[in-house]
Amino acid sequence: MTDIETLDALPLIAILRGLTPEEAPAVGDALVEAGFRVLEVPLNSPRPLESIRILAGRFEGRAVVGAGTVLTPRAARETVEAGGRLIISPNADPAVIAESRRLQALSLPGVFTPTEAFAALAAGAHALKLFPAEIAGPAGLKALRAVLPSDTRLYAVGGVAPDTLADWRRAGASGFGIGSALYKPGMGAAEVGERAHAFVTAWNAGY
Secondary structure (H helix, E strand, C coil), X not given: CCHHHHHHHCCEEEECCCCCCCCXXXXXXXXXXXXXXXXXXXXXXXXXHHHHHHHHHHCCCCCEXXXXXXXXXXXXXXXXXXXXXXXXXXXXXXXXXXXXXXXXXXXXXXXXXXXXXXXXXXXXXXCEEECCHHHHHHHHHHHXXXXXXXCCCEEXXXXXXXXXXXXXXXXXXXXXXXXXXXXXXXXXXXXXXXXXXXXXXXXXXXX
């Protein structure tokens, strides 16, 4: 299965902001056991490249691991050198998108407006991250979806919960990036696993 096929199979991205390398194995196990197949370590976490290296090695062939808050081409290169295969940003920088493509990593930049969305697609983004989604709401996502190419992968990131997943999907969300509703620094692996199961159950319930 290719990375993009893994992303499509269960399009829920675990955003592990604040994760430490010491926590990474247990938290990663809990997420993968619950069904998650995409793990993101934001680069403003403690020693993020070390966590990415640990997770990428531990879940090779079972999950796609990458970095979030990737702001420069150099950060994209460092992520790939650590074993990451997914480059996620809060913004849409053409240089970061181009470097991700050159490195054969999936590019998922952040957008909020149609102008940003079309520019990111033109630069080669594999998927788009609507951020912050809680400000746009499902109505904003639906309006953006209406003008984008029909095959565009559009992820809602920010403010998504298991009980609102169906609303977002009806509005046209292809998938979700899930942060504090799934993991917060210091949270035990068991609780992360419970929260992960709730999201997977909500996704599988459809809309």
